[in-house]
Amino acid sequence: MKVVVAADIGATKTRVALFNPNMELVSKVVLNTPQEGGEEVIAETIIEVFNNLVKEFSKLEVIAVGVGTIGPLDIREGRVINSPNIRLRSFNLRKPLRDYFGVPTYVVNDCVAAVYAEYMSGAGLGRKNVVYVTLSSGIGAGVIVDGHLLLGKDGNAHEVGHIVVSYDSDIRCSCGGVGHWEGLASGNNLWKLVRKLRRGWRGSSKFYEVSEVEAASAVKLFEYWKRGDEFASYVVSELVKINAAGVASVINVYDPEVISFGGSIILNNPELLNMIHNLVKNYVINRLPEFVITKFGDDVVVYGAAYIASKPPKELVEIQA
Numbered sequence: 001m002k003v004v005v006a007a008d009i010g011a012t013k014t015r016v017a018l019f020n021p022n023m024e025l026v027s028k029v030v031l032n033t034p035q036e037g038g039e040e041v042i043a044e045t046i047i048e049v050f051n052n053l054v055k056e057f058s059k060l061e062v063i064a065v066g067v068g069t070i071g072p073l074d075i076r077e078g079r080v081i082n083s084p085n086i087r088l089r090s091f092n093l094r095k096p097l098r099d100y101f102g103v104p105t106y107v108v109n110d111c112v113a114a115v116y117a118e119y120m121s122g123a124g125l126g127r128k129n130v131v132y133v134t135l136s137s138g139i140g141a142g143v144i145v146d147g148h149l150l151l152g153k154d155g156n157a158h159e160v161g162h163i164v165v166s167y168d169s170d171i172r173c174s175c176g177g178v179g180h181w182e183g184l185a186s187g188n189n190l191w192k193l194v195r196k197l198r199r200g201w202r203g204s205s206k207f208y209e210v211s212e213v214e215a216a217s218a219v220k221l222f223e224y225w226k227r228g229d230e231f232a233s234y235v236v237s238e239l240v241k242i243n244a245a246g247v248a249s250v251i252n253v254y255d256p257e258v259i260s261f262g263g264s265i266i267l268n269n270p271e272l273l274n275m276i277h278n279l280v281k282n283y284v285i286n287r288l289p290e291f292v293i294t295k296f297g298d299d300v301v302v303y304g305a306a307y308i309a310s311k312p313p314k315e316l317v318e319i320q321a
């Protein structure tokens with residue numbers, strides 16, 4: 001059987017999957033992303049997982065390898081450079097994987113992979129202007145305009161998480177900037193927003209009490225919000241405004257026909273999407289696109305990586321052929 005090896009490297013989880021040439025998922029393993037080791041430890045982990053998967057099948061022939069990874073990237077080298085969201089800040093992917101498998105190997109930002117999955121067989125099928133936005137431990141986007149996949153000089157043309165959504169905010173993003181969308185609204189940084197909103201809050205709330213003693217996680221916030229907790233509802237209403245401002249900037253800049261949303265925050269709390277949609281109107285000049293939640297769920301990046309490997313977009317072939 002011919003297969004494509006696809007991987008999604010997240011800050012906390014790594015997914016490695018095999019797809020057949022019809023882009024059907026054949027096998028998948030989810031594991032913790034290595035946080036320590038040498039420059040090639042993540043590539044070595046992908047190879048090790050592949051070698052374990054191979055034992056379940058007879059006569060596998062790998063025809064291509066695709067990886068979607070947290071950034072930022074040096075896309076020419078297929079390396080991640082100085083990522084703020086992972087302890088192992090820089091690591092090499094493309095060369096060790098290509099050397100091992102000896103087949104065409106492509107490495108892109110995870111959201112670039114995701115938007116390509118949407119474009120090839122998801123919400124963007126038959127459309128030329130497609131955006132994928134992830135609301136997760138980080139915030140990012142992948143963008144296709146006029147049928148062109150946007151990459152940028154280093155492969156980082158879509159760092160929308162660092163759009164400024166609050167110019168006078170004192171909340172610092174993990175990248176060092178202030179007032180960034182990701183710094184205020186991502187799963188990793190939400191506790192900073194909670195801490196700030198606590199200062200002005202007067203009222204009784206269990207979530208208010210809980211968030212005093214521990215850094216409030218995104219999971220806790222949404223848990224209390226769903227129970228009707230007043231302070232949690234206040235935080236979520238502010239969070240929705242921040243997300244609406246970020247999404248509106250994406251619409252104003254890229255003019256998409258559809259935005260597909262993914263990432264744990266939106267997948268676990270899909271009701272947020274309508275709330276964001278209702279507020280976005282206040283901030284946009286462009287006609288509103290359709291809002292959908294990705295049909296690929298948690299697997300959107302591995303699907304995208306598989307499509308990138310089997311039908312590489314011309315923009316990428318020019319750089320990584």
Ligand SMILES: [Zn+2]
Binds near residue numbers: 161173176
């Ligand atoms: Zn930032």
